[in-house]
Amino acid sequence: MLWLGMVLAISFLEAPLKFRAPGVTLALGLGIGRLVFRALNTVEAVLAVLLVLAAVIVGPGAATWAWLGVAAAVLGVQIVVVRPPLSRRSDRVLAGEELPRSHAHYWYIGLEVVKVVALVALAITAAP
Template sequence: MESVAQHLMWFVPMLWLGMVLAISFLEAPLKFRAPGITTELGLGIGRLVFRALNSVEAVLAAVLSAAAVVIAPTGAVWAWLAVTVVILVVQLGVVRPPLSRRSDRVLAGEELPRSRAHYWYIGLEIAKVIALIGLAIHAAP
């Protein structure tokens, strides 16, 4: 069991990293450049995709936390894991709610400038990428 948990501590951050890079830094900006995609359609797609991503991220965070309890890793691994989880919690609990309210307003027909919360979310995604890389490096078997 400990061997499986040890491998999960490296594999799961790499899987999570790939998902964040593919969705946040590839799919999200590119969808608005596709022919025929309106702001409303792009927001609708984005909401579905990010809701799914965030749900999977929460599961991956739980898997990593459970694996860490099993193997009792070094302090560096705990620190990188804590940073990663805190970033996710801030994104979901602090930044996403205003973004959701804003997208509700845009979908209702209001024209609004880009919100500061969007920039915070992007900044936190960059920080999460760094944290996931740090976690994988320190947890490598």
């Protein structure tokens, strides 16, 4: 549930709201976002490893393993496949290039939705 709360708070609350704050430029918002999402993904990876270790010890049912696998796999795709192009794009924007809106953001958001569903299902299936 901690992992779920972090994803909901940062991805669906902080990320879109920071660009609406007075005085936050695109460059400033991107810089903050890069730091926040790097930290979030690092903590998510640690939590995923801890959950896998806990599951190995507890020995939950197949449904719990499946939802944990989905959440961890989605996180892996986000970190390895989606974030690198987003980082390259933000580097270009921070360097002064004007670029059209990125479709990679939509992939990241879609994967966040899948991860939220997986984490909710994981909490339900893992509950005693």
